[in-house]
Amino acid sequence: MSEASTTVTVTHVLLVEDNPDDAYLVRRLLNRSSYASFELQIVNRLDEGLKLLGASQFDVVLLDLNVLDSFGLDTLLTAQLSAPHVPIIVMTSLSDEGLGVRAVQLGAQDYLVKGEVDSNLLIRSISYAIERKQVERELRRHRDHLEELVAERTDELVQINTKLEAEIVERQQAEAAERAQRQFSEALRDISNALNSTHDLGEVLDRMLANIERVVPFDLAEVMLFEEGIARIVRAHGYDTATLDKMLGMRVELIQMTHLRHMSETRQPVLLSDVLNCPDEITIAQDSNWRSYIGIPIYHVEEVIGCLSLMAMEPNFFTTVQADHLQAFAEQAALAIQNARLYEQAQALAAIQERERLARDLHDAVSQALFSAAMITESLPRQWDRTPEKVPALLLELHRLIRGALAEMRALLLELRPRSLLDATFSDLIVQLTDAIQSRRRIEVDVAVAEQATMPADVKVAFYRIAQESLNNISKHTRAAHASVTLNAEPHRIELVISDDGEGFDPTRIPSTSMGLSIMRERADSIHATLTISTAPETGTQVRVQWTDGDA
CATH class of the missing domain: 3.40.50.2300 (Response regulator)
Known part of the structure; x- marks a missing residue:
């Protein structure tokens, strides 16, 4: 081997x-x-x-x-x-x-x-x-390999960090946008609530300007109305009291203010980054102490009825996005202005209708009673000579007519001066109503009102209106010969009963045009009282209202 x-x-x-x-x-x-x-x-x-x-x-x-x-x-x-x-x-x-x-x-x-x-x-x-x-x-x-790995990992971390920073910025921007949108929505909702809760144009516009400041910051703000070529400031924020008092109601011709005329004619917003460098077709007074301006036309249907103007001391302050937001506020302002105008028209129409109603009542009741009294007065001398035995009856009739006319006049005065309802006793009010109804028809009305009856003001007014409506219904729609009004009062409970011996009616066959019963129910509901109507054909009618003090 x-x-x-x-x-x-x-x-x-x-x-x-x-x-x-x-x-x-x-x-x-x-x-x-x-x-x-x-x-x-x-x-x-x-x-x-x-x-x-x-x-x-x-x-x-x-x-x-x-x-x-x-x-x-x-x-x-x-x-x-x-x-x-x-x-x-x-x-x-x-x-x-x-x-x-x-x-x-x-x-x-x-x-x-x-x-x-x-x-x-x-x-x-x-x-x-x-x-x-x-x-x-x-x-x-x-070491070199490790450094390469570290460098690669560092590059990856830098890229990840850059991406995270971009995502954070994007998230912050999204959160800011969401926060701004939420503030915008809340501001519009608050203005909508104001529109639904009041017809006071000044109050709505003040709340609108306060809400605008939450969404679009400004130094000065104005709401102007346009009428027949004239611009009038109706609301402003950011001015001192003396300047504000001087500005409110100030009138200027649109032809003198090119930026206002531009909005009036084009229905387009005006956005000026710097009033010192205005375009040729739009000019602003050079002595203004503010630099940025944004104006939004307020229009209803096709008519420009005003504008919303915001000013800032810094140049390049407002943006087109803010202009879009302000357009929504301008639409709310248009609704507020239109609602206020419609409310004024409705108030004026209601006043006219009330005057016409009082005139009819005056003619139907007082004038006829006084006319009949005048005829009796003229016939008295002749009757004295011819048939003196009829004179006492005529004098009683004359007294009834004059007393009824006075009652009608007092009732009409109560309509003109509602405060008198609170000053008079409930007994006196009921007597006035019964005297008035007796002047229209020969109907006997018994009144039994507890003298010691005291009630809250709203209860007193509601009871009076229900009694008034009931007695008017007796006078106009029944053939009653006798009626009664009774008010029973206990420490924490009051009951009003109005009865008549008329022909009655079928409650299930009331015409839809008849509003009397529904009005009485609404008045009873307003004071949390119970209204009961008992009636049937040929059996008369009884209206009973019961109120209990809920705080007792």
Whole structure:
């Protein structure tokens, strides 16, 4: 059986040494190795060594720092720069041991002191230098790879961070937009509530301007109405009291204010970034202390009835998005203005209708009673001469007519002065109503009202109106000969009963045009009272109202 052969790796060594004795010693020490093989090349100049390093592969360099063409640590630094991947062992003399330590600090793998080196130390130093250099190369490779990974991860993190920052900005913008939209919706809802709760145009416009400021900040604001070519300020915010008093109601011709005329003619908003640089077709007074302006026309159907104007002291303050938001407020303002006008018209029409009703009542009741009284008065002298026995009856009739006319007049005065209802006693009010009804028809009415009856003002008015409606129905729609009005009062309970012996009616067959019973029920409901109507054909009618003090 043959012995297994062992392959010995050859280590290529470059020695840079200008002392032949030292070079000879190194060769001899390397040749003494029984377990390693070395191929040694020797040069006495650094530049020759660098050429060899560039042309051939060496495993290690043994470097004398002081050679013919280089001296000191510069020798090491130059060699490292030319062959950074080859391990270097510095050879020093006994007097330069400190220089060897410094060389190691600068990157040499080891240093050996000439004259103190044996074969084992030299070979071991070469072996360790090669291994350490390999470890360094491996560590450097891993470090470079790690740095690449770190750089890649850093780039990824930068990209992720950039994306997150963009998402945060986008989310913040979305939240800001949502917050602005919510404020916008709440502002419109508040104005809508104002429109539904009041017909006071000034109050609605004040709330509108206050809500606008939540959505579109401003320094000054005005609401103007246009009528027959005249612009009139009806509401303003941001001015001091003295200026505001002077401005409200101020009238200017549209032809004098080109920005107002432009809105009136085109129905388009006016947005001025800087009033000092207005376009040719729109001008603003140059002495204004504000710089930005936005005007929104207020129109109903096809007619521009006014405008909403906002001003700011800074230039470039308002945006087209704000103009779109203000358009919604202008539409609400148009509704408020139209509602106010319709309400004024309705109030005027109601006043006219009330005057016409009073005139009819005055004619139907008072005028006829006075006319009959005048006829009786004229006939009295003749009756006195011809049939004096009839005079007492005529005088009684005359007294009845005059008393009824007075009662009718007092009832009409109560309509004109509702406060009188609260000043008079309930007993006096009922007597006036019964006197009035007796002047229209020969019907006997009994009144029994508790003198000690006291009731809240709203209850008193509701009871009076129900009694008035009931007695009017008795006078107009029944053939009753007798009626009664009774008011019973207890500490926390009041009951009103109105009865007649007329022909009655079928409650299920009341015409839809008849409003009397529904009005009485509404008045009873308004004071949380109970209204009961008992009737049937040919049995008369009884109206009973019961109120209980809920706080008792």
